[in-house]
Amino acid sequence: MTTAPKPDDSTAARPRANAGKSVLAADLRITGDISCTGAVEVMGEVDGSITAGTLLLSHEGVVKGKVTAETVDLRGRLNGRIETTGLTLRSAAQVTAEITYKTLSIESGAQIEGTFTRNKD
Structure with a gap:
């Protein structure tokens, strides 16, 4: 009986250099969590958490849940909730969330309801 080799745990948690978009x-409608090291562009609907290097939420996109990403462009x-280093809220954005950020840009016309906490780290 042969067994498959175990994946090396030290490489599993590392981001991939060739992470794409x-x-x-x-x-597309997704109920569940999404995790990747690259960029995710959501044009459909996600009911769950998203963890990514970058999140791009298009005009028709809808997210209900927690977002954790280095950069977020809405x-x-x-x-839901957003934890990010850089957040950009475009004029068409409609956001109801608890937001933790380091840098923030809000275009005129964006609709926002929630709390903002600046991460000083």
Whole structure:
């Protein structure tokens, strides 16, 4: 009986240098969590948490849940929690969230309800 080799735990947690961009199409609905080291563009709907290097939420995109990403660029609707280093809220953004950020940019027209906490680290 042969057994498959065990993955090296030391490499499993490291981000991949060739991490790409994942695009979730407008007709896609996901219930569950998403995790990647690269960029995620959401044009559809996600009900769950997203952990990524970068999150791009398009005009038609909807996220209900927690977002943890190095950079977040929002044009669509988000209801939940955001933890990020750099947050950009575009004019079409509709956000109801608890937000922790380091840098913040808000375009005129963005609709925001929630709390903002600046991370000073």
